[in-house]
Amino acid sequence: MKYSFLLFLFLTFNTYAQKVDVLLIGVAHNYSKSPRQDVSNLYVQVRNFKPTAFFGEFLSKEDERLVMDYWCKEDNIRRLKILRNNRDIKTERLSGTIDSLTILVLSNPKDYRLKADLAHAYYLNQDVSNAHYQYWQVWDHLQKSPNIQLENYVNKLLSPDSDTTGRSMRRLKTSEYALIAFPLMQEMNIRELLPMDCQDYDLNWSASAVAFTTGLSLLKRHDSFLCKRTGGYFNQENERI
Numbered sequence: 001m002k003y004s005f006l007l008f009l010f011l012t013f014n015t016y017a018q019k020v021d022v023l024l025i026g027v028a029h030n031y032s033k034s035p036r037q038d039v040s041n042l043y044v045q046v047r048n049f050k051p052t053a054f055f056g057e058f059l060s061k062e063d064e065r066l067v068m069d070y071w072c073k074e075d076n077i078r079r080l081k082i083l084r085n086n087r088d089i090k091t092e093r094l095s096g097t098i099d100s101l102t103i104l105v106l107s108n109p110k111d112y113r114l115k116a117d118l119a120h121a122y123y124l125n126q127d128v129s130n131a132h133y134q135y136w137q138v139w140d141h142l143q144k145s146p147n148i149q150l151e152n153y154v155n156k157l158l159s160p161d162s163d164t165t166g167r168s169m170r171r172l173k174t175s176e177y178a179l180i181a182f183p184l185m186q187e188m189n190i191r192e193l194l195p196m197d198c199q200d201y202d203l204n205w206s207a208s209a210v211a212f213t214t215g216l217s218l219l220k221r222h223d224s225f226l227c228k229r230t231g232g233y234f235n236q237e238n239e240r241i
Helices: 038-050 060-064 073-085 091-107 112-124 128-144 147-156 176-187 202-221
Strands: 002-005 007-013 019-025 051-058 193-195 226-229 232-237
Touching: 002 226, 019 038, 038 176, 051 176, 073 147, 091 112, 112 147, 112 226, 128 176, 128 193, 176 193, 176 202
Parallel strands: 002 019, 002 051, 051 193
Antiparallel strands: 007 019, 226 232
């Protein structure tokens, strides 16, 4: 069994039941300000690897509901409110709606309204990785084949222009998923992007990072205490900081 993760290293390890090969691909999160990337060699490596599943840096829908706060929680809640206002689906009907829409999409792969409907249902179910995958397919199709009726339908249903912060639809368009993962998944007929993120410690990690950088900044401002030398900062007792 083979899996592709978005982080670039070949790993092979044994589980209790079977051997699993993992391809990790190291990427940036946003290529909007970068020169156009040539990832053709990477595409070749992934094709040769022949993965049976792709994983991405997203929370599972279960964790998305359970984790009370992390760096883009508010952004996700804001998107959820907008999409519910656009067209609500009762929570108890979401699973069945997704199953039904999935069958319809598989039977009508060129019906991009259905893909937009499925993206909407996934977003409401807080399955952001697969909502993004469906939305990206619609957006990519519109880049290649403009259709004002479809574009208006998507704007009314998904409000992509309002989803601009966090793991947003706007960020998706220039992300590693649009550049690498989703085109390959579509080519390989892989239908779902599986989640692999954990944000249980995000707030503590962020607070520690802020405390460290603030403390270091204060130390650097006191020339009487610090003097800069090659290889780092030292205090007057010549101990590296």
